[in-house]
Amino acid sequence: MAHPIVLIPGDGIGPEVADATRRVLDATGVAIDWRVHDAGGDVVARYGDPLPKETLDAVSEAKVALKGPIATPIGHGFRSVNVGLRKALDLYANYRPVQSMHGLPGRYENVDLIVVRENTEGLYSGLEHVVVPGVVEGLRVVTERGSERIVRFAFETAKARGRKKVTAVHKANILKLSDGLFLEVARRVARDYPEIEFDEAIVDATAMRLVLDPSQFDVLVMENLFGDIISDLTAGLVGGLGLTPSANIGERAALFEAVHGTAPDIAGQNKANPTALIFAAVLMLRHLGEDEAADRVMTATAGLINSGEARTADLGGSHGTREFADAIIQTLA
Numbered sequence: 331m332a333h334p335i336v337l338i339p340g341d342g343i344g345p346e347v348a349d350a351t352r353r354v355l356d357a358t359g360v361a362i363d364w365r366v367h368d369a370g371g372d373v374v375a376r377y378g379d380p381l382p383k384e385t386l387d388a389v390s391e392a393k394v395a396l397k398g399p400i401a402t403p404i405g406h407g408f409r410s411v412n413v414g415l416r417k418a419l420d421l422y423a424n425y426r427p428v429q430s431m432h433g434l435p436g437r438y439e440n441v442d443l444i445v446v447r448e449n450t451e452g453l454y455s456g457l458e459h460v461v462v463p464g465v466v467e468g469l470r471v472v473t474e475r476g477s478e479r480i481v482r483f484a485f486e487t488a489k490a491r492g493r494k495k496v497t498a499v500h501k502a503n504i505l506k507l508s509d510g511l512f513l514e515v516a517r518r519v520a521r522d523y524p525e526i527e528f529d530e531a532i533v534d535a536t537a538m539r540l541v542l543d544p545s546q547f548d549v550l551v552m553e554n555l556f557g558d559i560i561s562d563l564t565a566g567l568v569g570g571l572g573l574t575p576s577a578n579i580g581e582r583a584a585l586f587e588a589v590h591g592t593a594p595d596i597a598g599q600n601k602a603n604p605t606a607l608i609f610a611a612v613l614m615l616r617h618l619g620e621d622e623a624a625d626r627v628m629t630a631t632a633g634l635i636n637s638g639e640a641r642t643a644d645l646g647g648s649h650g651t652r653e654f655a656d657a658i659i660q661t662l663a
Contacts, residue, residue: 332361333618336388336395341370342592343602343651344398350604350655351396351611354631357659358623360615365392369411370400381414389419389583396614397587398607401594412587413456416449421578421585422476423483424449424557425613428564428574432636434645441567444549446487447557448480449578454554472508472553477515483579484551485523495527496520499536499552499560512553537563561589572603572644575610577617586614600650603642605631608658630661 337352339345355362367385374380380400389395402410415421424447430439457469484496498516502509513530520528531539533556539546540560544567552560565574571590578585588606596602608631615624634640640657641647649657 332363333394333620334363334365334392335614336365336367336385336392338367338369338385338395338397338400340398340592341372341401342399342594342597344370344400344592346598346600346602346651347588347604347607348396348398350651351607353655354608354627354658354662355611355615355623357662358615358620358626360618360620360623369397369415371402381411381418386415386418389415389585393583394614394618395583395585396607396611397585399588399590399592401592410456413454415585416578417455419580419583419585420450421580421583422448422450423480423579424561425483425487425577425579426561426564426574426589427613428561428568430568431573431632433638434569434573434635438544438567441544441564443544443547443564444487444491444493445557445561445564446480446484446549446551447561448476448551448553449557450554451476452554452556454558470505470508472511474511474515477512477553478519481512481516481519481551482522484549485519485526488526488549489523493526493548495529495548496523497536497547497550498528498530499533499550499556500530501533501556503532509553516551533560536560540564540567565589569645572606572642573609575606575613577610577613579617584614584617586610586617600652601643602651603644604651604655605635605642626662627658630658634658634661 339348367388369381369385400411426445428443430441451471453470461467488496500509500513502513565571576587576589612624612628640649642649642654
């Protein structure tokens with residue numbers, strides 16, 4: 331039976347990288363029932379909403395979605411579609427593996443990290459209001475339930491992937507109640523996994539330590555805003571956001587995406603690098619139990635990049651979006 335998957339192309343370069351990724355997945359032979367639905371700034375004029383109800387309903391029904399980049403206005407404007415999807419579907423766990431690719435710009439050769447980010451609470455969830463003119467208050471909500479399930483997700487991820495250590499990243503020295511609760515819960519959950527090393531790190535020190543020597547870490551787990559920042563930092567260690575995938579996991583649905591921007595300056599020009607979304611699709615295939623196909627796509631894509639045989643312009647190559655996808659498809663054949 332074909333896997334039902336909602337494809338949300340997104341804005342800017344989104345449709346191009348989404349099409350490239352779809353063609354690569356189709357070339358694996360995995361049976362997929364693609365259900366294309368819209369979301370993002372480009373659809374507001376048609377639907378009156380950047381996240382149409384029919385799109386949200388489609389993801390709820392299919393339980394799996396693949397999403398291209400979606401623009402979020404800075405300052406005033408519509409609320410982030412990414413946040414809206416995570417909140418509406420309770421996609422509480424954000425999972426971002428970060429691995430080095432050979433022969434690319436970067437300070438390190440052997441980065442292999444997993445950043446696990448709580449996805450529905452904290453400052454990033456955007457609970458803000460005007461107290462009086464000129465004064466805005468943002469609410470940072472941290473719950474015991476939210477903390478426990480994300481820390482347990484991190485330990486279960488480490489266990490499933492043979493990882494040796496989980497680090498709880500926090501700011502409990504200053505945010506004594508909110509991050510204090512998170513850290514207290516993390517210590518308690520860690521006792522259920524004696525075979526996995528547990529340690530703690532203050533978030534600003536973690537940023538410095540990652541730049542100095544990322545091999546100190548294995549799986550890192552943290553609250554929402556810290557995770558947004560630290561995951562981008564780790565992407566910078568291996569060549570940027572164009573190479574790093576993301577999975578958003580909940581009990582009822584899962585959404586896989588590229589976390590880079592919409593790059594409107596190159597949209598429609600066949601210049602975008604689809605690697606991040608292709609790697610996100612690899613995570614999706616594993617989620618669906620299609621490990622053999624996931625291995626083939628990962629090996630083909632990484633092999634072309636590592637050897638220099640096929641790279642897009644941002645990686646120093648000459649392949650366009652379509653041509654890079656064609657090279658992967660040819661390798662899969």
